[in-house]
Amino acid sequence: MAGLLAATALLAAAAGCSPPGVPDDGARVEINVTPQPPAAGSARIEILISDPQGRPLAATGVDLEANMSHPGMQPSFATARLEQPGRWLAELELTMGGDWVVLVTARLEDGRAIRRELRLPGVEPR
Amino acid sequence: MSATATRAEVQTERFDLLRFPVIGRLLRRPATRLAARLLLLVVAGLMILHGWFGSQLAPKNLATLLSWVHFRGLLVLALLIAGNVFCYSCPFVLFRDLLRRVAHPALRWPRRLRNKWTAVALFAGVLYLYELLDLWSDPWSTAWLIAGYFVVAAAVDVVFRGASFCKYLCPIGQFNFLASTVSPLEVAVRDHDVCANCTGKECIAGAARTPARPARRGCELELFQQLKVGNLDCTFCLDCVYACPYDNVGILSRVPAAEIDDPRPRSGVGKPARRADLAFLSTVFVFGALLNAFGMVSPVYALEQWLSDLLGVAR
Numbered sequence: 001m002a003g004l005l006a007a008t009a010l011l012a013a014a015a016g017c018s019p020p021g022v023p024d025d026g027a028r029v030e031i032n033v034t035p036q037p038p039a040a041g042s043a044r045i046e047i048l049i050s051d052p053q054g055r056p057l058a059a060t061g062v063d064l065e066a067n068m069s070h071p072g073m074q075p076s077f078a079t080a081r082l083e084q085p086g087r088w089l090a091e092l093e094l095t096m097g098g099d100w101v102v103l104v105t106a107r108l109e110d111g112r113a114i115r116r117e118l119r120l121p122g123v124e125p126r
Numbered sequence: 127m128s129a130t131a132t133r134a135e136v137q138t139e140r141f142d143l144l145r146f147p148v149i150g151r152l153l154r155r156p157a158t159r160l161a162a163r164l165l166l167l168v169v170a171g172l173m174i175l176h177g178w179f180g181s182q183l184a185p186k187n188l189a190t191l192l193s194w195v196h197f198r199g200l201l202v203l204a205l206l207i208a209g210n211v212f213c214y215s216c217p218f219v220l221f222r223d224l225l226r227r228v229a230h231p232a233l234r235w236p237r238r239l240r241n242k243w244t245a246v247a248l249f250a251g252v253l254y255l256y257e258l259l260d261l262w263s264d265p266w267s268t269a270w271l272i273a274g275y276f277v278v279a280a281a282v283d284v285v286f287r288g289a290s291f292c293k294y295l296c297p298i299g300q301f302n303f304l305a306s307t308v309s310p311l312e313v314a315v316r317d318h319d320v321c322a323n324c325t326g327k328e329c330i331a332g333a334a335r336t337p338a339r340p341a342r343r344g345c346e347l348e349l350f351q352q353l354k355v356g357n358l359d360c361t362f363c364l365d366c367v368y369a370c371p372y373d374n375v376g377i378l379s380r381v382p383a384a385e386i387d388d389p390r391p392r393s394g395v396g397k398p399a400r401r402a403d404l405a406f407l408s409t410v411f412v413f414g415a416l417l418n419a420f421g422m423v424s425p426v427y428a429l430e431q432w433l434s435d436l437l438g439v440a441r
Contacts, residue, residue: 070262071185072195099263101183117183125424 027057029116031104039124040097047080047088049106049114056086058109064090069099069119097125141379143208143311144367153377156368163220170217170272177269187265189272194262202305209309209377210302213292213361218279222291225284235290242300242403246410249297253414257421289346292361293394299361304411306357308383313360313367313375314351320374321352329366329375342369345394351375353393356385358404 030048045064049057062080067073073096080090094100100120107113144150152158169192177189184190204211213219259267282291292299315321326333329351332344344366345351347359351366367375391397398404420426434440 067183067185069184070194070260071187071191073185075185103183 025112025114026052027106027108027114028052028054029104029106029114031102031116031118033102033118033120037122037124038094038100038120040094040126043092043094045078045080045090045092045102045104047090047104047106049086049088058085059088059106060109062088062090062104062106064092065103065105066092066094067101067103068096069101069121073098094120094123097123099123142316143377145376153364154367156364159214159364160220162215163217166215167217167220170276174269174273177265177272180265182265184263184265189265189268190262193268193272201302205302205305205309207310209311209313210306210357210360210362213299213302214363216292216361218276218296219289219292219361219363221276222280222283225280229284231283231285231287233286235286235288235294239294242294242401242407245295245297245300246403246407248295249300249407250410250414252297253410253418257418288348289361293347293359300407301411303358303360304408306360306362307385309357310379310382311377312357312380312385313362313364314354314378314380316374316376316378318352320372324352324372324374326371327352328369328371333369333371339371344369348394350393353391355388355390355392355395358385358392358395358398 028048028050030050032046032048034044034046047062049059049062051057059082064078064080066076066078076093076095078090078092080088083089088106092102100123102118102120104116104118105113106115142150144154173189173192176187180187180189184194201212255261255271261268261271279291279296282295283289327350328342328344330344330348333339333342335341342365346363346365347361349360349366351370354360362377367377389397389399395401395404
């Protein structure tokens with residue numbers, strides 16, 4: 001019993017107290033959402049990808065997935081289109097009001113994939 | 127025809143899952159229960175680990191996705207289609223049984239606590255924590271809840287004999303006990319005449335080891351099959367099935383919910399109509415979920431915001 005409790009405590013300590021932060025992958029990603037404040041319905045997502053010096057980073061594609069913060073609701077997917085170097089645009093359907101999380105995955109030309117998470121708390125109902 | 131004969135005749139007409147081909151044979155084997163519990167133990171372990179170390183986005187995490195969506199849905203379906211399947215497969219009991227190989231509880235659950243009042247408080251507490259901590263969107267806390275459940279269940283049952291945690295504390299168990307009153311199956315005696323002539327009462331006393339059979343424990347929830355009515359407090363663990371030397375306990379069909387207004391006194395339960403604790407537990411069971419849902423609608427959020435602004439405290 002004591003061994004079990006010790007193992008549980010050890011696992012808990014290893015688990016830490018906070019979710020992972022922004023990865024240090026050499027890319028700056030800025031995500032802008034229109035309208036502001038976000039509302040249920042179609043949202044326009046702008047993704048700006050650059051290197052740490054602000055120069056646009058070339059990517060082969062950018063995918064988006066939006067989930068509500070709690071499980072069990074329908075997710076929404078979109079593929080962004082390239083507007084100009086480093087600038088991508090997508091239309092994403094936020095199907096209802098509530099707390100949303102948008103996951104952005106960009107595939108860079110050098111083969112790396114960079115991922116970012118944007119939280120949209122309190123999306124207004126239609 | 128005597129009343130007893132009529133009752134026995136009626137009972138033989140009931141569908142008996144334990145006599146159903148393949149499924150019945152499997153269910154009569156303790157190894158099947160062990161396999162079901164092992165499976166859920168592994169799943170629970172994965173949920174805990176994923177909750178602690180995996181993505182903290184709830185829809186992408188096993189702890190929240192399985193706990194608050196799929197598990198709840200499957201649980202209710204199983205209760206409506208069959209019976210208390212989750213308690214049959216309970217991983218917490220498996221963990222407890224493993225510990226009891228080295229720790230042998232000597233105490234009985236305190237007499238004053240042999241009721242559902244503590245369970246009511248814990249049941250309401252879990253519903254409150256679910257709202258307070260937004261557990262549905264918090265994998266890390268959900269994993270802790272699961273891990274805590276294992277620790278508390280084991281701690282209680284290595285100190286106290288029988289299934290004290292299941293009967294008097296477990297919030298999931300209380301939900302299952304009450305919901306299984308509307309299940310179409312119950313663990314019940316096949317022929318009461320056989321019980322009338324039984325001297326060993328192995329279904330509750332347990333059966334000693336013989337050259338032909340290993341030792342079997344009796345009902346840990348103190349339900350004596352001969353006087354058992356319905357599914358209240360029954361975990362469908364099938365210990366009574368394994369223990370009965372006359373193969374006289376089955377999983378029988380019945381009219382769902384008919385037991386709710388059955389006035390007979392019940393073994394291990396007493397007369398439900400005289401149990402204020404059961405009445406209160408049923409009230410929390412019926413209205414708790416509605417209250418949870420009510421707390422998620424816009425007018426309640428607006429009211430909370432208004433109160434927050436008025437009192438100058440964070441919402």
